[in-house]
Amino acid sequence: MKTRVTELLGIKYPVILGGLQWLGRAELAAAVSEAGGFGLITAGSFANKDEMLAEINKARKLTSKPIGLNITLGTRRKMDEFFEGAIEAGIKAVFTSGRNPEPYIKSLKDAGVKIVHVVPGVRYAQKAESLGVDAVVIVGFEAGGHPGMDDVTLMSLIPKASRVLEVPIIAAGAIADGKGLAAALAMGAEGVQIGTRFVATKECIAHQKVKEAITKASETDTILTLRSINAAFRVLKTETAKKVLELENRSASMEELLTYAGGDAYVKVVRDGNLEAGMISIGQGVGLINEVKSVRDVIKSMISEAKDRLQVLNRFFNSWEV
Numbered sequence: 123m124k125t126r127v128t129e130l131l132g133i134k135y136p137v138i139l140g141g142l143q144w145l146g147r148a149e150l151a152a153a154v155s156e157a158g159g160f161g162l163i164t165a166g167s168f169a170n171k172d173e174m175l176a177e178i179n180k181a182r183k184l185t186s187k188p189i190g191l192n193i194t195l196g197t198r199r200k201m202d203e204f205f206e207g208a209i210e211a212g213i214k215a216v217f218t219s220g221r222n223p224e225p226y227i228k229s230l231k232d233a234g235v236k237i238v239h240v241v242p243g244v245r246y247a248q249k250a251e252s253l254g255v256d257a258v259v260i261v262g263f264e265a266g267g268h269p270g271m272d273d274v275t276l277m278s279l280i281p282k283a284s285r286v287l288e289v290p291i292i293a294a295g296a297i298a299d300g301k302g303l304a305a306a307l308a309m310g311a312e313g314v315q316i317g318t319r320f321v322a323t324k325e326c327i328a329h330q331k332v333k334e335a336i337t338k339a340s341e342t343d344t345i346l347t348l349r350s351i352n353a354a355f356r357v358l359k360t361e362t363a364k365k366v367l368e369l370e371n372r373s374a375s376m377e378e379l380l381t382y383a384g385g386d387a388y389v390k391v392v393r394d395g396n397l398e399a400g401m402i403s404i405g406q407g408v409g410l411i412n413e414v415k416s417v418r419d420v421i422k423s424m425i426s427e428a429k430d431r432l433q434v435l436n437r438f439f440n441s442w443e444v
């Protein structure tokens with residue numbers, strides 16, 4: 123199976139491990155690359171460039187296949203050193219998200235590093251294309267993390283994007299099995315980026331309680347928080363997440379919100395398994411996940427189910443006359 127995304131990243135299957143704050147580490151990224159996908163190490167999980175470079179080295183001991191970096195751009199932290207690190211380490215591709223990647227595009231391109239930008243809507247994808255990125259990830263309303271403020275699902279975003287963009291499109295949001303993969307490709311994507319499904323794998327360092335919560339949750343167990351500060355954030359529907367919504371409804375201060383929505387609180391969830399200490403991003407595809415599996419098994423079953431699906435569809439289509 124070749125798409126422009128597999129060609130761009132030098133991979134077998136068009137399945138990408140998305141940026142996962144604190145969780146996107148060597149073991150998980152290497153396992154995804156080793157299984158034929160593309161694993162991203164999440165730069166924001168590290169205090170500085172050297173820590174990130176050490177993690178890249180660790181991943182390279184686990185796989186000789188290409189790996190990438192997610193660098194999330196925000197207002198609170200300068201990320202320049204991580205881009206320098208990407209170039210120093212000869213990373214295959216950097217996936218940027220959060221803010222405009224323009225200041226970094228030229229230096230990455232000059233160094234032969236591919237750049238893919240993650241956006242929550244078609245107009246942002248067009249802007250990224252005009253800046254010269256190699257591909258875009260389009261995140262739908264269903265997705266874990268920050269799905270943007272437009273509330274549009276992949277079903278509308280991907281077909282529209284494929285009409286107006288030249289660069290390859292990677293779909294992200296609620297893709298957790300082969301049917302989702304096949305659907306994304308059918309709509310015009312050439313790859314998928316996955317978050318939630320990979321959190322519930324053996325190789326992910328998330329606390330066992332987080333993985334169990336994912337396997338038990340249904341598609342209605344996520345909630346959108348932080349709309350009030352223009353940073354919609356889809357998370358597991360816990361008592362704490364509901365409390366954050368209450369705080370937002372009564373216009374609580376940023377400081378109060380950050381007690382539950384900040385990075386320290388999040389680490390207590392994923393590292394310590396204290397599900398009510400903060401909030402964890404989870405996509406609506408969580409309802410499709412009922413087992414903690416190895417990354418290899420996740421990818422294998424995804425590919426074989428997608429193939430089965432397409433055979434069934436072929437039988438339908440072949441019987442239709444236009």
Ligand SMILES: Cc1cc2nc3c(=O)[nH]c(=O)nc-3n(C[C@H](O)[C@H](O)[C@H](O)COP(=O)(O)O)c2cc1C
Nearest residue numbers: 140141142143219265266267295296317318403405
């Ligand atoms: C626990 C978790 C942490 C995430 N952290 C980041 C991040 O640091 N940077 C980023 O660009 N995206 C982040 N995301 C979003 C993912 O990269 C991906 O786009 C999204 O999870 C896809 O939707 P899905 O979870 O429904 O598969 C995170 C998602 C999850 C579930």
